Amino acid sequence: MSLPDPARSRAVLIGVDSYRHLEDLPAVSNNLKRLAALLRSPEVWGLPKDHCVLLHNPASPEKVLDAVHEAASEASEAFVVYFAGHGLLSPSLELQLALSGSELGKRMYRGVAYDALRSEVLECLAWSKVVILDCCNSGNALSGMGAQDHVADQTAVDGTYVITASPKGKPAMAPAGENLTTFTGELVKAIDGGVPNAADPLDMESLFQHVRRELNAKGLPKPQKRAGNDGQQIALFRNRWIARPRPNLDAGAGAGSLRTIPQSGVRAGSGTLVGGSFSSNSDGISRQDDSRHDRKSKASSDASEGSPRRRLVRWIERPVGTAVFGGGVVLLLIGLLVVAMMLPPGRSYGDLRYQGGDEPKGDEGGCHGLSYGGGTGNDCRKGAWAWQLPAGESIKTTFRFESPKSSRDLLGKIQVKDSCGAAVEWSLTADSTQIAAGNRTIEDTPVEHAAPLPENTNHVVLVARRTDADSCTATLEWKDVYLDS
Missing domain, CATH: 2.60.120.380 (Jelly Rolls)
Structure with a gap:
């Protein structure tokens, strides 16, 4: 799996941190900056700067929808839309993305109706479409973007993945004094540091499940998701966990490295650990057995390795082993060539x-x-x-x-x-x-x-x-x- 071509991809990041009638959300501006930096980083994706549009406190719904429409019409590989701010519900329980002039229960036209934004995303011809909503009530956006209800069946499209910071009708969190909002902070952490035990590039499903586990373990609101057809396979980021340098486990103690103890070296009830012998007496107190016999045996073995006879055997084994290994490789290549010649001419997969x-x-x-x-x-x-x-x-x-x-x-x-x-x-x-x-x-x-x-x-x-x-x-x-x- 390869990443979408950044030259054919677009992203629109929308954030509102200043409100006239609602509580301000200072962390949102940091959300935009941090996410934009990651999307543009060659080590993560490498989106060109002018392909990643930032809308900080946009003046009107039209400005938002125009920017989304323009980016959607230009994207042919991947299209990403992110919103952070307050999320309000209309009287019909439809999600409204609140802009600076929005009021609770009033003048809903001052915000962006999520249904209008969703339509622009669905009209995009890009292979992969991702929507990320970090706002209260964001779970209400999931109707119509997946395959779990009647409305969803009418609007599900290839390669669509929607992540919301909270379940339907539930709040998202932006603790005072925090640099980033709770959900985006965990998302940024996963993109920046990578996800263990996941592939590279990092697919959206693995990213989502990791973020969800981390937030759930902290007792925080659990994000929700909805995938359209193969949307869970979308990959927008390199898995930086795989690229991390690992400690040298073979280095000696003098190198200051940490050694791990293989699980297979521990036997329940025996008290045995790899690299040393421990036993328990009837009082339950552990003591370390004398390992001098082991060291003596090893020293004897090492000495035998240097004997004239052993050196002669090793001198003979080295070219013989090399020849056998090399012959095996040659036989394998010949076999593959024979198989290829037996295939029908002009055969093409797909x-x-x-x-x-x-x-x-x-x-x-x-x-x-x-x-x-x-x-x-x-x-x-x-x-x-x-x-x-x-x-x-x-x-x-x-x-x-x-x-x-x-x-x-x-x-x-x-x-x-x-x-x-x-x-x-x-x-x-x-x-x-x-x-x-x-x-x-x-x-x-x-x-x-x-x-x-x-x-x-x-x-x-x-x-x-x-x-x-x-x-x-x-x-x-x-x-x-x-x-x-």
């Missing part, structure tokens, strides 16, 4: 490539991340292809397999997006055989298709056309495409 017609957006390297035969596409990415469909227009796109395919089902999802009353008619054809078709509107959830490919299929053609009279431009997505044996 390359369904754009060939002609209306070129889709999101086509990285001309291929889509199919999976079959136990492998994934070479230099391919799994994501979504998208086409713009103006009123009255149609598209036709041809894809080709690197080698003919048969006896496998072609699976995927078709979705119509954008805020208009668009209706789209679509069909998929494998060579000359139609394998899937349907109609979609923006209100419909993504429709899944699964159909067997005809024998030795070479090409797949996607055709779609607008069937409504609306003047807006719609977006058609074909995503989660793969082959099932």
